[in-house]
Amino acid sequence: QVQFVESGGGSVQPGGSLRLSCVAHGSFSSIYDMGWYRQAPGKQRELVAEISSSDITTYADSVKGRFTIDRDNTKNMMYLQMNNLKPEDTAVYYCFIPGISSWGQGTQVTIST
Numbered sequence: 001q002v003q004f005v006e007s008g009g010g011s012v013q014p015g016g017s018l019r020l021s022c023v024a025h026g027s028f029s030s031i032y033d034m035g036w037y038r039q040a041p042g043k044q045r046e047l048v049a050e051i052s053s054s055d056i057t058t059y060a061d062s063v064k065g066r067f068t069i070d071r072d073n074t075k076n077m078m079y080l081q082m083n084n085l086k087p088e089d090t091a092v093y094y095c096f097i098p099g100i101s102s103w104g105q106g107t108q109v110t111i112s113t
Contacts, residue, residue, distance in 0.1 A: 001026055001027065001100070001101065001102055002024050002025070002026040002027060002028050002032075002097060002100050002101040002102075003024070003025050003026055003101060003102050003104055004022040004023065004024055004025070004078075004094070004095035004096070004101060004104040005022060005023050005025065005104055005105070006020060006021070006022040006093060006094060006095055006104055006105065006106050006107040007020070007021050007022070007107055008020040008021045008107055009092075009093060009106075009107030009108045009109045009110075010108075010109070010110070011110040011111075011112065012085055012110075012111060013111070013112070013113055014085060014086055014087060014111055014112075014113065015084055015085065016085050016111070017081070017082060017083045017084075017085065018082045018085065018109060019079060019080070019081050019082070020036070020079065020080040020082065020093055020107055020109070021077060021078070021079050022077065022078050022079075022095035022104070023075070023076055023077050024076040024077070024078075024095075024101070025076075026101075028076045030053060030073035031053045032053060032097045032100055033050060033051065033052045033053060033097070034050070034051055034071060034078050034095065034096075034097050035047050035048070035049065035050040035051070035069075035095070035096055035097070035098075036048045036049045036050075036067075036069060036078070036080045036093060036094070036095060036096075037093070037094045037095075037096050038089075038091035038092065038093045038094070038109075039091055039092050039094070039106075040088075040090060040091040041090075041091075043091075045094070046060065047060060048060050048063055048067065048080070048093070049063065049067055049068075049069035049080060050069070051069045051070065051071050051078070055070075055071070057069050057070075062088070063082075063089075066082065066083050066084045066085075067080060067081065067082050067083070068080070068081040068083075069081075078095055080093065082109070085109075085111045086111060087111045087112060088111075089109060089111050090109060090110050090111050090112070091109060092106035092107065092108050092109070093106055093107050093108075093109055094106040
């Protein structure tokens with residue numbers, strides 16, 4: 001099973017930027033489609049961005065034009081560049097591969113004045 005360790009979260013003001021990272025441990029393969037998910041307080045976990053094995057990316061409407069997902073298969077890592085952050089981006093962010101990985105601890109992102 002694959003498990004991710006996420007990092008890079010923090011507290012920033014609206015309009016700021018953060019770059020999240022996650023590293024995969026276990027039986028990781030570059031053929032997997034991978035995603036960043038987030039869960040805000042009192043809300044269900046949602047898919048934020050996804051990247052396929054051929055680097056095709058998709059984004060939730062709420063983050064299009066602000067977030068960029070990428071991956072480095074040589075390092076078993078995935079990244080999420082987040083720009084122009086908004087208070088509604090506040091959540092715990094997770095890396096995940098449906099059916100393949102378990103949920104990690106996530107990394108907290110807080111956007112506030």
